[in-house]
Amino acid sequence: MGDNTQRWNELAAQISVDSIRATTAAGSGHPTSSMSMAHLVAVLFADHLRFDVKDPHYRGNDRFVLSKGHAAPGLYAALKAAGAFDDEMLMSLRREGSPLQGHPAPIKEMPWVDVATGSLGQGLAAGLGMALAMQMDHVEARVWVMLGDSEMAEGSVWEAMEATAFHGANNVTAILDMNRLGQRGPTMHGWHGDVFRDRALAFGWNAVQIDGHDVDAIDRAYTGAVADERPTFIVARTQKGHGVSFLQDKEGWHGKAVPADKLDAAIGELGGDRHIRCTPPAPIDVADPAPFTPSSVERPVYDKPIATRKAFGDALAWLAGTDRDVVVLDGEVGNSTYTEEADAVAPDRFVQMYIAEQCMVGVQTGLQAMGKKAFAASFGAFLTRAADQIRMGTVSRADLRLCGSHAGVSIGEDGPSQMAIEDLAMFRALAGSTVLYPSDGPSAVALTERMATLEGISYLRATREATPVLYGADDDFPVGGSKTLASSDHDDVTLVGAGVTLHESLAARDMLAADGITARVIDCYSVKPIDAATLRSALDDTGLLVVVEDHRIEGGLGDAVLDALASTGALTGRVHKLGVTEVPGSATPTELRAWAGIDAAAIAAAARDALGR
Amino acid sequence: MGDNTQRWNELAAQISVDSIRATTAAGSGHPTSSMSMAHLVAVLFADHLRFDVKDPHYRGNDRFVLSKGHAAPGLYAALKAAGAFDDEMLMSLRREGSPLQGHPAPIKEMPWVDVATGSLGQGLAAGLGMALAMQMDHVEARVWVMLGDSEMAEGSVWEAMEATAFHGANNVTAILDMNRLGQRGPTMHGWHGDVFRDRALAFGWNAVQIDGHDVDAIDRAYTGAVADERPTFIVARTQKGHGVSFLQDKEGWHGKAVPADKLDAAIGELGGDRHIRCTPPAPIDVADPAPFTPSSVERPVYDKPIATRKAFGDALAWLAGTDRDVVVLDGEVGNSTYTEEADAVAPDRFVQMYIAEQCMVGVQTGLQAMGKKAFAASFGAFLTRAADQIRMGTVSRADLRLCGSHAGVSIGEDGPSQMAIEDLAMFRALAGSTVLYPSDGPSAVALTERMATLEGISYLRATREATPVLYGADDDFPVGGSKTLASSDHDDVTLVGAGVTLHESLAARDMLAADGITARVIDCYSVKPIDAATLRSALDDTGLLVVVEDHRIEGGLGDAVLDALASTGALTGRVHKLGVTEVPGSATPTELRAWAGIDAAAIAAAARDALGR
DSSP states (O other), X not given: OOHHHHHHHHHHHHHXXXXXXXXXXXXXXXXXXXXXXXXXXXXXXXXXOOOOTTOTTOTTOOEEEESSGGGHHHHHHHHHHTTSSOHHHHTTTTSTTOSOOSSOOOOTTOTTOOSOOOSTTXXXXXXXXXXXXXXXTTOOOOEEEEEESGGGGSHHHHHHHHHHHHTTOTTEEEEEEEOSBOSSSBOSSTTOHHHHHHHXXXXXXXXXXXXXXXXXXXHHHHHXXXXXXXXXXXXXXXXXXXXOTTTTTOTTOTTOOOOHHHHHHHHHHTTSOOOOOOOOOOOOOOOOOOOOOOOSOOOOOOSSOEEHHHHHHHHHHHHHHHOTTEEEEEOSOHHHHOTHHHHHHOGGGEEXXXXXXXXXXXXXXXXXXXXXXXXXEEEHHHHGGGHHHXXXXXXXXXXXXXXEESBSGGGOTTOGGGOBSSHXXXXXXXXTOEEEOOOSHHHHHHXXXXXXXXXXXXXXXXOSSEEOOOSOTTOOOOTTOOEEEEOOTTOSEEEEEOTHHHHHHHHHHHHHHHTTOOEEEEEOOEEESOOHHHHHHHHHHHSEEEEEEEEESSSSHHHHHHHHHHHTSSEEEEEEXXXXXXXXXXXXXXXXXXXXXXXXXXXXXXXXXXXXX | OOHXXXXXXXXXHHHHHHHHHHHHHHTOSOHHHHHTTHHHXXXXXXXXXXXXXXXXXXXXXXXXXXXXXXXXXXXHHHHHHTTSSOHHHHTTTTSTTXXXXXXXXXXXXXXXXXXXXXXXXXXXXXXXXXXXXXXHXXXXXXXEEEEESGGGGSHHHHHHXXXXXXTTOTTEEEEEEEOSBOSSSBOSSTTOHHHHHHXXXXXXXXXEEXXXXXXXXXXXXXXXXXXXXXXXXXXXEOOTTTTOTXXXXXXXXXXXXXXXXXXXXXXXXXXXXXXOOOOOOOOOOOOOOOOOOOOSOOOOOOSSOEEHHHHHHHHHHHHHHHOTTEEEEEOSOHHHHOTHHHHHXXXXXXXXXXXXXXXXXXXXXXXXHTTOXXXXXXXXXXXXXXXXXXXXXXXXXXXXXXXXXXXXXXXXXXXXXXXXXSHHHHHHTSTTOEEEOXXXXXXXXXXXXXXXXXOSEEEEEOOSSEEOOOXXXXXXXXXXXXXXXXXXXXXXXEEEEOTHHHHXXXXXXXXXXXXXXXEEEEEOOEEESOOHHHHHHHHHHHSEEEEEEEEESSSSHHHHHHHHHHHTSSEEEEEEEEEEOSOOXXXXXXXXXXXXXXXXXXXXXXXXXXXXX
């Protein structure tokens, strides 16, 4: 046995021991899933991951993504060995306030983690995003992604497999910890590594199979992965709970800590406690970035009707031309969302993700972890495909800039499969999210510009049809603000709209005026945060709000308005919500707004009815 | 050219002509995507799809799923040729009130469509669900699924590819209409059919490549698919807009109708208008089902604390044992959601979907289309993975019975990646959905029992921890109802909770009582529909509602309460919402509820604060 062999095996044993110690102290966690990858992680951290533990955000660092996030104890044990933190910190696993959460999350005190994992099948796409950021910046670092075999059932993994090969991200290495056992029993394919190898090959990867507890074979596989011109998929046959007789390859131990009375026996079988330190290889030097030449694209200005999706695309092209950090992702609908304009301006920072929304958002999460301002766009309806990735974005503290076009029944003839009518509910419910809904070209430009500087998840809801210009090019649209488009000191009712329903509200105001009813009209372009003070004043002044949205009646603008009003104190007055309550069909936009009861006539009727006039 | 050849080619030409005619009349739609599959559909409908057009729900019918739903005109043209409806109906495509929507939807007047498509990548899983239903019922019918090449980028397709092979659904044939062009340009793999063939083989399928406009080759491929013991994947090389010189294999024609001034030229190139009828082969005879022997599992009864997820599993096992139509799907967490108990009772109606939630819900959609009462369960957090499939379930008018376990921060140490805290928002926003949230064993059983008879999408939110028993085994829990657990004629405040927060509310009531404050407590176990009348009375009686939920503050119980109150007329009083407002970490359930400000102490403090006491 060579020196390296012994060194790696000792480090692996320590990672297993520490995974057991920390989870037993916590009383819960996944030691056996950590032990199956202990040798894979040990060799990686000891001799292949070029990484400065003291400067985890250094641009030249290789990156490690633990896609099988439940094996967090193993990652933390490796980070302890590498000097990221001490044993006391390790033993705080899963305690309140500890940065060592049950699944890895990139909170401030855990800077060695770039993206949150724990919802399976998401790590490879995030890793691809990091790898693409390295390529865009001409940084020859690498990304290593540790996958579990259970998560290979997730389609998101195959989206990422395809995209990694398609985009030539040969700086990605995926390691499959094939330990044969899932949460409740055997996986579909057990130790049939040929299945995974054949699929990886068919998806355009280099693929090798190894014994995942043979450190020399692991070392050779990592060296081979770096040398290959393709991304490499390493199928490593392992044992869950490896090295402890009563855990090894046994069912019934997923997500269970070793009981205290068996702790000594388990550690004893692994050769006892150790205090090994490892120093990962030094990261590569990074050259200063090349000078950046802004494009000549100017901030768009409109004086004629235009679709907000087009204004978004125009604005994004302008931003991409002026900010070298902007990256644009398309879900193969760039001629509908107009992200194709950014492609024309900055093709090296435009990534075509094809129809794979989960991968699109996963890559976006990886890109932003590397400092990119990543925008992604698709039909709002199809962003639901990435709902889990977007949700995990909140745990990753990711800045995800998303545009959903073709909102509402107003798309018309294509029908309900293409209509985003639950999108506001989805984005509003996310921690720290910002939800924006412009009604015209200038507001769409201003809000897209705002998104470039927002933290967290921001969502711009865009409309398919052209809408008239309401605002000037210099008008300000602060997040959390609103615009009152019509107001007097004797308003009978307040109409609250956003996007297309703002225009319907304005038309309703004219109808009501003909009946002698004076309506205030508020543009709630910022659905979250929402302008509670203005809404409260309107309720106090008029006693009646009619809130209208081209969205399901639940979870969207109407609920946001009610929530805002409730937050300002005792409620007095009436709030009448209009929104989509049935499943739409195909028809013209005008017909569908009438059908849904969200057009000008319906708004006016609701106001008249509430006022008894 | 044989008789069949000419007959098939003529029918294909008619399908192309009718696709063009209908879309030009509509002014929008996807003729070229219909034309690429015209020969594939013609041969299928003429001689392979064993289907009684007059009895589309007959159990012995083969089924056809148009996964590439935008090619709806081609499907409708084939249905017209088969006698489902007349040319006048065909020409109503995309008009208001027409059952011929822009993408297929199984509304009452379109009984030849089983599941809605149009969000890409969803048809194969639905087809698998139908095929499994046939197998469960020992019906030797087949499912034919038409896929587009763009949608092969969706991971959901690969989940379904894997599951189809794994479950031995050799009664599934997938046809890939590889027309090389997506929405905005070429697909990733163009006409490199080897890519798709190799992947299908690696995923356990039989695979063949053909010229998709060669009707004899198509006929042979279909015959071969039926004969093979594996599911068969037919890679058909086609041309978008085939048969019309100015459309054929041309970019820029996706989703565009042929302009009126080019209509005659296009139809002329296809040999002019035709009026061919085809009669699909007769379906197989179906034997009467074998007698059913109910299991001896009884309706569960509890008198000790139990987790609602366990009560759900117990109830589901009881239902599976007593109702032969119940089918249970697990996302490889059956030992957490306790669906494993149904597996023990009815293993032939339990389908292990592994960690592939999109496929799970897609299969569920297919199963219910065949009359099964399909329940599916996973962690609530991971049901977000299938958000688009669930959304499409509303368009499919599907009865999807879903249980999401491990709701809220109350799961504790596993941390935020595993916590469902946006699930109520997601499910509430869906058309016609029912959202249920039991607080104890008896209510969980009663509500699970209710789900078996509900239409549309129903969601049961389940808790990880055991909770005390509050109700009797015979208590009734109507959908849309609530339970008032404590009430007097001098209540100072009303506490509204559900699930775990109901128990916190009851504890808060005791705390407040010690301060001389009398609190009413309402269990909103039915979050949607919600008991507006009881909530209104409570607001009128007490003037203050404190609504508390283990969920994000947006879109859940609090918003549902506000919406209900607003719907009952003018608002007078205060509603104070408590919910999760930041991203949680790992800690004990008790610590996390305190952190989130949703525990008894926080509820009592909010009530005292609002009352100024």
